[in-house]
Amino acid sequence: MSILILLSSHLLEIVLASVLGLLGFVSIMFSRRPAPTQMPIDRNRQSKPLPGGDESIRVNSILGEDCNLIESVYEVDTLYKGFQRGLGISRDQPFLGTRQPNRPYQYLTYAEVQERVTNFGSGLINRGHIVGQGTFVGIASKNCPEWIIVEESCHSYAQVLVPLYDTLGQEGIEHIVAQANTEVIVLSGDKFTERFKTVTGTKIPKLVVKIGTVTEEDKVLATEQGVELISMATIEEEGKNARVDHVPAKPDDLATISYTSGTTGKPKGAMLTHLNIASNCAGAMTVLNRNSPFNENDCYISYLPLAHMYERSMQTSVTMNGGRICFFQGDVRLLMEDIAVCRPTIFASVPRLLNRIYDRTMAVVNASSLKRKLFNMAMRSKQIDIRNGIVCNTTIWDKLVFKKVQAGLGGRLRLVASAAAPIDPDIMNFLRCALGCYVIEGYGQTEATAGATLQFPSESNLGHVGPPLPCNIIPSHRR
Secondary structure (H helix, E strand, C coil), X not given: CHHHHHHHHHXXXXXXXXXXXHXXXXXXXXXXXXXXXXXXXXXXXXXXXXXXXXXXXXEECCCCCCCCXXXXXXXXXXXXXXXXXXXXXXXXXXXXXXXXXXXXXXXXXXXXXXXXXXXXXXXXXXXXXXXXXXXXXXXXXXXXXXXXXXXXXXXXCCCEXXXXXXXXHHHHXXXXXXXXXXXXXXXXXXXXXXXXXXXXXXXXXXXXXXXXXXXXXXXXXXXXXXXXXXXXXXXXXXXXXXXXXXXXXXXXXXXXXXXXXXXXXXXXXXXXXXXHHHHHHHHHHHHHCCCCCCCCCCEEEECCCCCCHHHHHHHHHHHHCCCEEEECCCCHHHHHHHHHHHCCCEEEECHHHHHHHXXXXXXXXXXXHHHHHHHHHHHHHHHHHHHCCCCCCCCHHHHHXXXXXXXXXXXXXXXXXXXXXXXXXXXXXHHXXXXXXXXXXXXECHHHCCEEEECCCCCCCCCCCXXXXXXXXXXXXXX
């Protein structure tokens, strides 16, 4: 009897191996594969020294012999020009989207956002907050269309945006408000009372603008603090009745002061010009557009904090190409649901979330020996494709093994970016195979605007963050 069981088990393994081998053959013979993509530079020499300089000062090898750094694309050297370019491409097309639970996304068009930007900026100016670099506008809010409207308003009238965020703590926020002299502060309705008391306690703001309805309780609080409080809708209505022509910022004008917690002491503010941000986006697009160009059909899911330059740079790149942006509902527990409804083509993320996607997938895979064998065979097949420059989601393995993973992220991804912390190479390998799209890793810091290095989409190697972006130089400290 035991001999029969052993024979049956052995026979089952032979049959299973034969089926898996047949699937591999079918995958190779009948899958619709795109043409292989090639690295635009030597994979083993992705950076080079500046000519006539120190060998340790490196630039991206994609640059010409003169190594002139890239400052702009599409002649966009200010964030104002970036939005105007997107407006010209997608005027009446969806731009900024929000949703309620169990509902589809509802969008403002580019033209509608442009109108609200002008109205809001005009409303502030008519209340005495001058055009130009002397006006600093603070904002503390979750990601939402109003955040972008306030930001674009600053760009349209050469004012300076100063984001605030709760993780800096009360002392940190008070320091920023005082140091940046933010005379206007925009607050969202969530945590309004707490934030209002924090920012007005400095006695710096002359005007607080609330996103949403100003309640009677809010009015009492404003009276107690001796600060003028008004709704954003009222500011926009006032501006609509007395519009002020745009006075756009110049490339060397300050666009934002982006504060970071720093390693010691009080938060430190990185003073970033329009050209700083425009050139950083230009450098990233120069790398990405080789294989996966930004375009007006792109859809981006916004869930990383807009107070951070990583998220703002991604949105700037999408905006100047006329794409749409979907804001998550504000609850990370509902993020995967938002992604499924939004169906993004671009997903900027961090290892913490990508690790969860990997862990959930592996929990399902390891629940069955058959699933595990299929998964391992699918991974081997896709890894061979990636090494050969083939990135796609049309193989038989995508349909049999990776379909649910791809569907969980909307099923339309063409680019996933990971930054803010190192990602495990095994998880990066899994994502490239399972998602069937370009998955890249970069490194950056606020002082460098956002990105400092970035992998090319056609990169198949793991465990590095790519060469310097072609908009900057980086000292090498290799020994």
